[in-house]
Amino acid sequence: MEDHDINEEEFEFSRNYFLAKESGKLGKKSARKLSEIDLVDEQDLRAEVSNIEPKHEKEIDLLINGYKSLYNEWVFELRYGLGLLLYGFGSKKTLIEDFASTALTEYSVIVVNGYLQLINLKQQVAMAMAEVLWDQLKLQSGSASGGLPKCQQPFNSRSMDDLIAFLDAPHAPENECFVCLVIHNIDGPGLRDSDSQHLLAKIAACSNVRVVASIDHVNAPLLWDKKMVHVQYNWCWHHVPTFAPYKVEGVFHPLILAHGGASQSVKTATIVLQSLTPNAQSVFKVLAEHQLAHHDEEGTVFFPSWC
Template sequence: MPKGHQPFNSKSVDDLLEFLDGPQVEENDCFICIIVHNIDGPGLRDSETQQILARLASHIRIVASVDHCECTSLLFYMSLVWNKKMVHTQFNWGWYHVPTFAAYKVEGTHIPLILANDNTTQSAKNAALVLLSLTPNAQSVFRVLAEYQLSHPDEEGMPFDNLYTTCREWFLASNQVTLNFHLTEFNDHELVKTRRHSDGQDCLYIPLTAEALRKLLLEIGQ
């Protein structure tokens, strides 16, 4: 801390902003940089948290990582999980594509594998842990697939075309690119698998028992 500055002890965001606006902070004296890992995570998606970060962003510099590496445009992706107007007007993001190319299983070693546990309740909780880290829109797409599977237990799965049509009708995916983005996430986390229908169509199914699937829908619906 530069000479003459007093320690800042307040935990109030308003006090912090007032401090940063104050005359004691000279323009070329120093700058504050905050590093935020997984800024697209569920804990930072509520409007209050986003507004606080937006207010701070006008005074400090933010370096953030995005967990969903399938996204090729930060502004597009952040518009899906954050307030769209805020992303474009209150931040000035610069996008750098720097993937580690490590498999999801490396990053998620602390998350129990869904299929590694025969316990129905535990399987549902493991899957819910992954789903709750995804966007609300992705969760809704998963719910469409889950409800179809529960209501058609004798079928190989839900045909992709059927899923796409339903998601369009429910305004969950306006195009196949968006739907494929969600399906890629599901596949990477082993939430959804694909198999060939008897008529040659590719069908999507969730590798959980009906009981585990019902428990999962209750978990993510709370």
């Protein structure tokens, strides 16, 4: 009897569950639209976000201190020729900068902020790394010979091939000499394209370069092929969730529930125009040229449906 009662209770529970689901489907759907949401000004929303009080500070401090105990291990991995890739929920910017300022004091460090929208890898990164490595080599050679050598740097052409060749050349095999490239958000918008990733992979594969990077996007590993992961970047993955807010990184990304600024409107318009056919793009070009030539007019208020 008891088993029979249990079966009836389970049947009644299941029946009520599916009846509730069915009645929910048949219910009246909301007619509200996403466009009807009263969005606030982005500056006001950012001000409110900055006033949010942090929580669980003691637990987070203990977590970060646990990561700091791994610094010696991370340095060993870099000296062994591996690249450090830090991932996990929360901003890792402060953690990586603390690691670089405390554990990498013997090496030259170049920092790249991948969360920026535009980054010139050739002029801002590759050239800076070559110059820093050249200064480091001059200091080592000068301390060994009693003075700095008066020779010209070997990459005056500033071509990417010459810079890569210099960073990969065996300059001082008897001494440990390398430049550490720190990349905050290597999966950021300014570095997410294929050309930037392949160029960074070539730089990371140089014998005098070591890379410390962070990722936050769930699809970040799709940026790399097998050769880039295991040969060029030679990643050593470390799961280091910090639960820290993305205060610095978030400044360069529009908030979802805020009105977009002028720059965001331009970016959105560019994406829409790029998705159009060439004929449609030419039509919009004619309209834009007409509007620029007649700037006193209010502009076109209606577009045919085929646009």
